[in-house]
Amino acid sequence: MRTTTSGHTAALRWGVLALGAGLALAACSGGTGAGSAGGGGNSGKKATTIKLVAAEYSKDHTKAFWDKFATDYKAKTGNTLEVQIVSWDDIDQQSSTMVQNNNPPDILNLNAYASYAKDGLLYSADDVLSSSVKSDLLDAFVKSGTYNGKMYGMPDLSSARAMFYNKALFKKAGIAAPPKTWAEFEQDATKIAGLGDGSIGYGLPLGPEESQGEFSIWMFNNGGDWKKDGKWTINSPENVETLTFLKSLATKKLTQNNPGKTNRQDAFDLFASGKVGMVVGFSPLAATLDGAKKVDYGVAPMPTKADGGEPQTFGVTDYLMAFKKTGNQDAVKAFYDLYYQKDQVNTFIKAEGFLPVTKSGIEQFKSDTKLATYLETLPNAHLTPTDDPTWDKVKLAVQQNLGTAVTGDPKAVLDKLQKSAEAGS
Numbered sequence: 001m002r003t004t005t006s007g008h009t010a011a012l013r014w015g016v017l018a019l020g021a022g023l024a025l026a027a028c029s030g031g032t033g034a035g036s037a038g039g040g041g042n043s044g045k046k047a048t049t050i051k052l053v054a055a056e057y058s059k060d061h062t063k064a065f066w067d068k069f070a071t072d073y074k075a076k077t078g079n080t081l082e083v084q085i086v087s088w089d090d091i092d093q094q095s096s097t098m099v100q101n102n103n104p105p106d107i108l109n110l111n112a113y114a115s116y117a118k119d120g121l122l123y124s125a126d127d128v129l130s131s132s133v134k135s136d137l138l139d140a141f142v143k144s145g146t147y148n149g150k151m152y153g154m155p156d157l158s159s160a161r162a163m164f165y166n167k168a169l170f171k172k173a174g175i176a177a178p179p180k181t182w183a184e185f186e187q188d189a190t191k192i193a194g195l196g197d198g199s200i201g202y203g204l205p206l207g208p209e210e211s212q213g214e215f216s217i218w219m220f221n222n223g224g225d226w227k228k229d230g231k232w233t234i235n236s237p238e239n240v241e242t243l244t245f246l247k248s249l250a251t252k253k254l255t256q257n258n259p260g261k262t263n264r265q266d267a268f269d270l271f272a273s274g275k276v277g278m279v280v281g282f283s284p285l286a287a288t289l290d291g292a293k294k295v296d297y298g299v300a301p302m303p304t305k306a307d308g309g310e311p312q313t314f315g316v317t318d319y320l321m322a323f324k325k326t327g328n329q330d331a332v333k334a335f336y337d338l339y340y341q342k343d344q345v346n347t348f349i350k351a352e353g354f355l356p357v358t359k360s361g362i363e364q365f366k367s368d369t370k371l372a373t374y375l376e377t378l379p380n381a382h383l384t385p386t387d388d389p390t391w392d393k394v395k396l397a398v399q400q401n402l403g404t405a406v407t408g409d410p411k412a413v414l415d416k417l418q419k420s421a422e423a424g425s
Helices: 062-077 088-100 114-118 131-136 139-144 167-172 182-193 211-220 237-251 264-272 283-292 329-339 342-352 359-365 369-380 391-406 410-424
Strands: 002-004 008-011 049-055 080-086 107-110 155-160 162-166 200-203 276-281 297-300 315-322
Touching: 049 062, 049 088, 049 329, 062 080, 062 329, 062 342, 080 088, 088 107, 139 155, 139 315, 139 369, 155 342, 155 369, 162 167, 162 369, 167 182, 167 276, 182 200, 182 237, 182 276, 200 264, 211 237, 211 391, 237 391, 237 410, 264 276, 264 283, 276 283, 283 297, 283 369, 297 369, 315 329, 329 342, 342 359, 359 369, 391 410
Parallel strands: 049 080, 049 107, 200 276
Antiparallel strands: 107 315, 155 315, 162 276, 162 297
């Protein structure tokens, strides 16, 4: 996820995904005794050392957690866990190189798994997850981690989005409560923009950093999706209506200048300056605002197109996928058994500022009132189709082209993306 201060453009930080919501690898070897990729199972000598290549979510916590985890893993199993932490800037290229060189780690922490599953390189949950662990995982993440009927992407943490609003600007504009419908949202944005003095109704980021995330949460709240019944629906009537609505906000000057080129972090910075009435955000933004103590803000569910609609959220998760290597299955299973213990997985998630991936985790995190809005919607979170091996290419096309709809034809933009997705399937 890259935080999802980049889910996966930075890796999800705190709430999302954030739903992204690295690894700094040199040409490294697989775990000692782990054998080569492609075999799988426990035929022959069992591995006593396995390797984890993990994304760096934060300088302060990621390495510290995994180093301690390796110590606990050794004490519990007698096996050795080699840990390599790599930045999100390098993870895609370096992990791809490792796999291409037939030298993947035993466990890889990344935000996409389906292409590896398609190539038959990964263990499924049936091979390495205990039934108690799988039954505790949130259904939304089981679904996102499932390719061709089997789960291969084991979630490590999650993030979700919600509507942030500036209480001071709301009060000044005479707005009593956050909007529940798109009509109310537009009215409120109009009132805030009308305050003058540089006030912006809504911070709209449709630039290349993560436009697919911004578009996702709006489309989900209009009954749209990227795929339905196994087919791409990027240019569905609902999605065309959604993108047309977002364009109209810019046309009516309810957003900042150039929303088609504005990245998410830029929108966050504007909100943090106190000039923006509303923005879609997640926990890392909340942490920034809490630290600066300059903006009195609230967090609310997303407004829906239809009056009375059930608010939907955009979720993000990253995965801990396991590569089949001769003799490593038992050691990999022991890794998951330990990671999904409540005192492990939830400790990691809390330290990194994200959201839980388990039902028991939701119960544990409920004591934090600041997470209430996220936790209420998380079990039913919508995710991008990470279970489709072509999603990464589609996502890149969306990031590079969606923003052109602000000054162009929304339908034409989505038609082009639809054709691109279908051609890659």
